[in-house]
Amino acid sequence: MRVALVTGGTCGIGAATAEALQAAGYRVAANFVSHAEAAQAFAARTGIPTFGWNVADFDACRAGVARVEAELGPIDVLVNNAGITRDAMLHKMSIAQWREVLEVNLGGCFNMCHAAIGGMRERRFGRIVNMGSVNGQSGQAGQANYAATKAGLVGFTKSLALEGASHNITANVVAPGYTDTAMVGAVAPEVMARILATIPAGRLATPAEIARGVVFLVADESGFVNGITLPINGGKYMA
Template sequence: MRVALVTGGSSGIGAATAEALLAAGYRVAVNFASHPEVAQSFTARTGIPAFGWNVADEVACQAGVARVEAALGPVEVLVNNAGITRDAMLHRMSAEQWREVLDVNLGGCFNMCRATIGGMRDRRFGRIVNMGSVNGLSGQAGQTNYAATKAGLIGFTKALALEGASRNITANVVAPGYTDTAMVDAVPPEAMARILATVPAGRLATASEIARGVVFLVADESAFINGITLSINGGKYMA
């Protein structure tokens, strides 16, 4: 039974992904960085263990992966879902808002891949999915920091896919459109109405619809799918 680790996995898309992986037969662990009461509730409800650390901290990531592997076994599937927003128009954005988003969204992906890639190479198997965003493809006003990280994940993933291919390690991106999660709930209603008007499907995605794409990409049988960006956005942005 393969071991899967989902960062930012106690709520939203991460939680749906963890539950979908569990249902597909994986041994699953999730990471969280805040709201331990949410993580405890998630574990109580699902039986999936939750481990707390900040993915922006390289040393914490190494130690966190070691804890997960001691409890469940070697991590063979990694889903880098942890992400934050600190939205502001660029002319008002602080250097702290810029750095914080880059450190978590892009730096966290590096830290987690760096903590697991050695074992995957040794075992000659690995599946990595990095959670992008439609806004990393199309851009979004007020999100130069967030869009930069999500676009950066695509280049990171393509390079990593080339590095791992000969050892049966794949790296792919899932780029969700606007999804019914707490992050999107924070969008003002008038802004959300404008967003939904641009989505041909006319609605938000469900977290489980995004999770379905992740489960597909990490399957053993998906070994020839490598370096792609799977857009799940209801037709909002096609390229």
């Protein structure tokens, strides 16, 4: 049974992905950084073990991966879903808001891949999915930091795909559109109305719809799908 690790895996898209992988037959571990009680409740409800560490911390990622592998076995699938927003127009954005988003969203992906890639190369198998965003493709006012990290993940992932291909390691991006999660739920109603007007499907995605794309990309049978960005956005942005 293959082992999958999902960062930010106890809520929203991450939780849906962890549960979808479990249903597909993977042994799943879910990472979290805060809201420990919610993580415990998720573990109790799903039977998916949870592991707490901050993906922005390089050493914590190495220790976390080692702990997961000690308890569940070598990691075959890594889903880098953990991410944050610190929205502000650029002229009002603080250096702390800029750096924090980069350290978690982009730095966290580097940290996790660095911790897991060596074992994947040794075993000559790996599936990595990095969670992008429609706003990393189209841009979004007030999200220069967030959009930069999500766009950066695309170049990072393409490079990783080239490096891993000869070792049967694939790296791909899933770029969700606006999805029915707590993060999006915090958007003001009048702003949400404007967002929905730009989505041809006329609705938000469900987390399960995003998770389905991840399950496809990490399958053993998807070994020839490498270096792509898979948009799941209801037609909001078509590249």
